[in-house]
Amino acid sequence: xxxxxxxxxxxxxxxxxxxxxxxxxxxxxxxxxxxxxxxxxxxxxxxxxxxxxxxxxxxxxxxxxxxxxxxxxxxxxxxxxxxxxxxxxxxxxxxxxxxxxxxxxxxxxxxxxxxxxxxxxxxxxxxxxxxxxxxxxxxxxxxxxxxxxxxxxxxxxxxxxxxxxxxxxxxxxxxxxxxxxxxxxxxxxxxxxxxxxxxxxxxxxxxxxxxxxxxxxxxxxxxxxxxxxxxxxxxxxxxxxxxxxxxxxxxxxxxxxxxxxxxxxxxxxxxxxxxxxxxxxxxxxxxxxxxxxxxxxxxxxxxxxxxxxxxxxxxxxxxxxxxxxxxxxxxxxxxxxxxxxxxxxxxxxxxxxxxxxxxxxxxxxxxxxxxxxxxxxxxxxxxxxxxxxxxxxxxxxxxxxxx
Amino acid sequence: xxxxxxxxxxxxxxxxxxxxxxxxxxxxxxxxxxxxxxxxxxxxxxxxxxxxxxxxxxxxxxxxxxxxxxxxxxxxxxxxxxxxxxxxxxxxxxxxxxxxxxxxxxxxxxxxxxxxxxxxxxxxxxxxxxxxxxxxxxxxxxxxxxxxxxxxxxxxxxxxxxxxxxxxxxxxxxxxxxxxxxxxxxxxxxxxxxxxxxxxxxxxxxxxxxxxxxxxxxxxxxxxxxxxxxxxxxxxxxxxxxxxxxxxxxxxxxxxxxxxxxxxxxxxxxxxxxxxxxxxxxxxxxxxxx
Numbered sequence: 070x071x072x073x074x075x076x077x078x079x080x081x082x083x084x085x086x087x088x089x090x091x092x093x094x095x096x097x098x099x100x101x102x103x104x105x106x107x108x109x110x111x112x113x114x115x116x117x118x119x120x121x122x123x124x125x126x127x128x129x130x131x132x133x134x135x136x137x138x139x140x141x142x143x144x145x146x147x148x149x150x151x152x153x154x155x156x157x158x159x160x161x162x163x164x165x166x167x168x169x170x171x172x173x174x175x176x177x178x179x180x181x182x183x184x185x186x187x188x189x190x191x192x193x194x195x196x197x198x199x200x201x202x203x204x205x206x207x208x209x210x211x212x213x214x215x216x217x218x219x220x221x222x223x224x225x226x227x228x229x230x231x232x233x234x235x236x237x238x239x240x241x242x243x244x245x246x247x248x249x250x251x252x253x254x255x256x257x258x259x260x261x262x263x264x265x266x267x268x269x270x271x272x273x274x275x276x277x278x279x280x281x282x283x284x285x286x287x288x289x290x291x292x293x294x295x296x297x298x299x300x301x302x303x304x305x306x307x308x309x310x311x312x313x314x315x316x317x318x319x320x321x322x323x324x325x326x327x328x329x330x331x332x333x334x335x336x337x338x339x340x341x342x343x344x345x346x347x348x349x350x351x352x353x354x355x356x357x358x359x360x361x362x363x364x365x366x367x368x369x370x371x372x373x374x375x376x377x378x379x380x381x382x383x384x385x386x387x388x389x390x391x392x393x394x395x396x397x398x399x400x401x402x403x404x405x406x407x408x409x410x411x412x413x414x415x416x417x418x419x420x421x422x423x424x425x426x427x428x429x430x431x432x433x434x435x436x437x438x439x440x441x442x443x444x445x446x447x448x449x450x451x452x453x454x455x456x457x458x459x460x461x462x463x464x465x466x467x468x469x470x471x472x
Numbered sequence: 473x474x475x476x477x478x479x480x481x482x483x484x485x486x487x488x489x490x491x492x493x494x495x496x497x498x499x500x501x502x503x504x505x506x507x508x509x510x511x512x513x514x515x516x517x518x519x520x521x522x523x524x525x526x527x528x529x530x531x532x533x534x535x536x537x538x539x540x541x542x543x544x545x546x547x548x549x550x551x552x553x554x555x556x557x558x559x560x561x562x563x564x565x566x567x568x569x570x571x572x573x574x575x576x577x578x579x580x581x582x583x584x585x586x587x588x589x590x591x592x593x594x595x596x597x598x599x600x601x602x603x604x605x606x607x608x609x610x611x612x613x614x615x616x617x618x619x620x621x622x623x624x625x626x627x628x629x630x631x632x633x634x635x636x637x638x639x640x641x642x643x644x645x646x647x648x649x650x651x652x653x654x655x656x657x658x659x660x661x662x663x664x665x666x667x668x669x670x671x672x673x674x675x676x677x678x679x680x681x682x683x684x685x686x687x688x689x690x691x692x693x694x695x696x697x698x699x700x701x702x703x704x705x706x707x708x709x710x711x712x713x714x715x716x717x718x719x720x721x722x723x724x725x726x727x728x729x730x731x732x733x734x735x736x737x738x739x740x741x742x743x744x745x746x747x748x749x750x751x752x753x754x755x756x757x758x759x760x761x762x
Contacts, residue, residue, distance in 0.1 A: 112583070116690065289730075292738075312593055
């Protein structure tokens with residue numbers, strides 16, 4: 070039997086070993102994570118779009134962390150605080166309060182403009198940076214809130230660009246479109262878009278025959294289709310949400326309304342899912358909307374990444390992704406999560422979303438002036454970019470072939 | 473005044489839509505008639521049935537109309553099980569508890585659908601999705617005509633079941649006088665479960681009839697449930713003929729309201745008819761004064 074040393078038994082050796090191994094970690098403790106509030110409607114009528122924005126934000130956080138975190142902050146990791154704003158602006162504002170209390174250093178959100186208006190205003194109370202991921206209302210960035218930034222374009226330039234595209238495509242085809250009916254959902258988004266279009270379309274030689282607003286939800290579009298048929302326009306322009314978009318186009322096809330083209334501006338239902346699930350009606354439908362730059366391999370790889378994981382690729386994912394990317398870039402340049410330094414860093418940011426068809430980034434009053442939507446068309450079950458030519462991967466099929 | 477062909481089209485379209493509304497409302501009125509409670513889970517169960525129909529079509533490859541038989545049976549079993557396993561046990565005969573139980577089921581089902589199916593909208597395309605029947609200048613969608621016809625046949629079958637079979641008589645006996653029914657050997661608990669099952673089975677049929685011309689999402693129940701409540705009150709709570717006639721009236725009112733007032737203001741027509749009926753005949757068109 071061996072005698073035990075009172076100073077050096079097995080437990081002492083183990084304890085010493087653990088202490089030695091732990092020492093570097095104590096000396097080089099991980100920097101505190103930077104908390105980001107992701108506020109979206111993930112239940113209720115906008116649940117799908119809100120969830121897509123959230124997914125994009127989470128993908129960006131994962132990518133930033135996998136690449137070593139915020140390097141200028143010693144590799145600080147990003148940490149998501151998730152909030153469901155449903156469709157209630159007061160809840161979106163309350164989530165900002167709760168997350169600010171929990172130590173959030175910035176926010177992204179909220180897909181819907183009405184949620185974004187409430188949430189950005191709430192974040193302004195704390196002067197915490199807010200990166201808008203979707204929501205096109207102009208006044209999100211025209212209220213003088215210095216904490217609010219939008220990398221993506223707002224409604225007015227989108228409508229102006231849409232009219233320019235329509236004019237170019239129509240003239241190239243010999244101007245077959247001379248009149249249009251505008252069908253829109255009757256809340257702020259649809260009404261504002263349709264009103265702006267009504268003012269601009271006569272300037273490109275397209276007479277607006279009628280504005281047809283509808284409620285959300287609308288269960289049946291037969292009356293609208295019949296009234297359009299009676300008016301005999303060459304073009305129908307749609308601004309509404311996902312379910313009504315699909316029902317309207319389906320009814321127009323069923324009622325055999327003879328049209329040169331179906332065009333939408335920020336069409337809620339225009340997407341790959343519509344293209345693939347409804348090939349009989351979706352082919353050659355045109356939309357002016359947000360999309361990726363198809364000429365960048367990174368864009369196609371990103372889409373593949375989403376689809377190979379079983380997801381549905383939509384532009385909301387990209388927006389959620391880059392809204393977080395903008396904030397992370399702000400932290401990187403500020404070298405801190407201190408709002409007093411991050412907000413000026415964001416205001417001076419030249420962060421470039423390489424997968425998007427954008428010009429150089431330049432923020433004026435919180436709005437990036439380099440962001441642009443593009444002309445899209447469903448062709449053979451896929452979405453193609455048809456305008457402007459520097460980002461196009463297909464030519465427009467206009468007029469649409471007769472079925 | 474719109475041209476006559478558009479007016480006729482709106483009228484026919486309203487009737488076709490009303491037929492499917494009636495089928496959704498039939499289940500609701502049956503459950504109210506027997507259990508004397510408003511089934512708050514009705515919209516959520518319709519949503520679940522529509523996802524069931526979508527799965528049978530997209531995954532199993534069934535035609536939506538062929539899916540009607542198995543889905544109606546599945547929904548019947550689900551309704552029975554929900555009553556026997558949840559609602560009946562929780563309520564212990566208390567009407568308020570039944571209301572809360574159905575509300576709880578609605579919340580669970582809505583969130584279950586969000587988790588499983590996400591908030592995404594789904595549609596199907598069948599070979600006859602865009603088939604139209606030409607009636608002079610009118611174009612009638614084949615899926616909607618079929619849905620209307622099948623809905624009326626199912627409503628008639630349900631009425632015959634209630635009027636001509638012993639089980640139907642037992643259901644009506646329990647609806648009128650549960651204590652008396654118990655005295656003659658009818659077990660009200662089983663009749664309640666059976667009625668709830670039949671009410672939910674109606675939703676299985678309605679789901680298959682709706683799917684070829686509508687979409688399905690976790691929120692789709694809300695699109696139909698309010699209109700169904702309106703139809704049930706309009707027709708007389710617990711009345712089968714009332715539900716069918718109420719469905720047709722609401723369908724036509726909605727369609728003509730949209731035509732004359734625009735689709736934005738059109739839904740107000742439903743509320744106006746509803747208020748008028750309540751003022752002039754508070755028990756509904758076929759409701760008996762209690």
